[in-house]
Amino acid sequence: MMKKSFYLNNFVFSFVLAFLLCASFFVCFSLKSKEISFVECTFCKDEFHSIDPKAWLIVYPGIVGCTKQCPLALAKLKAFRKAREGQNISFLYLVMDENIPVDHAEDSLQAYKKELPIQTYHPKGDKRKFFQRLGAYLPISPVLKERDEHNSIFFCIPPSRDRVYVCKDLDHFAIETLSQPDVKNHLD
Structure with missing residues (x-):
């Protein structure tokens, strides 16, 4: 026993x-x-010099003509902006497909621009490859474009323009980065 x-x-x-x-x-x-990862960006300071140097850049890599993920992501951006009304934030819509004319990309965002001041950004060459390596989706086949199946990630670039944060959850990103002293100073 x-x-x-x-x-x-x-x-x-x-x-x-x-x-x-x-x-x-x-x-x-x-x-x-849940840690936030970032990658050093050697070209961001020069590439984004015309955007307010005190503003954070939130970059969404979307697909022009997207009917599923992009509207959801743009709605997230609107909510993110509304929740941070007093903060200095600029928004960019990253167009990875170099075959999309600038005018066409701008036209596709008109419905969102009423509530979200967003500009298109068309990177070229190595800059396009940089964002593609970070996870920006580039559908090459027309069939893949029609499927409209891509993830929603965001690239967040601080006013120092020396790095790019890669995040899937903007709210998590804001909470984590605002608690870091070197980042918080940029948003005050």
């Missing part, structure tokens, strides 16, 4: 220990995945 109790106690202890280890691993991993 005592032997059964000993094995049962060891089994329960081992199970609880394994559960706690798994739970701590899950918590650490989930916290790690």
